[in-house]
Amino acid sequence: NAGVTQTPKFRVLKTGQSMTLLCAQDMNHEYMYWYRQDPGMGLRLIHYSVGEGTTAKGEVPDGYNVSRLKKQNFLLGLESAAPSQTSVYFCASSPSTETQYFGPGTRLLVL
């Protein structure tokens, strides 16, 4: 039981490049989330999903897209990376509307 895993762990991008971050969970959770963490800002919700095939915007969705084609996977895409998207990205999953369980994070640097 691996819990929540994230791929890759670290990535460097040039401005304008695109990439996809993958989140996978093996706990059969309905809910999945993408957050970013920046110094002094806490965790801010980017997008989330309440079930397979659904997605919804969070607090800071601009510049990101998501897809949840399979229940266990939640993908976060950056179509045209900007330096402001340099951050640590965390994925989380939850069986209900309460406790969320987090992955180890992906550190992204956009030059």
Add this chain to the structure above:
Amino acid sequence: DQQVKQNSPSLSVQEGRISILNCDYTNSMFDYFLWYKKYPAEGPTFLISISSIKDKNEDGRFTVFLNKSAKHLSLHIVPSQPGDSAVYFCAASGIGNEKLTFGTGTRLTIIP
């Protein structure tokens, strides 16, 4: 508008003493509160939670207190241990709301 506030960015406590981390919220619709602990280069891990129908929840060395009238919650760690050194986030959600709102975190350092 920061709905969940952790006004102390850092806290240092001697080993064996009590650590008290504080959190204030402004949204009266919040009814479920959580504390997460985060080590460097790792994801946050769930520590303890409390529902608004309670004013205290205890789990080993960790106790969370909720004061609804003051819109304030606190996490007590007794006794504090070196492994407790981490960043602690409080979070809150409303009834049936699938989203959590996080505070900005407090870095706790336990001094041996």
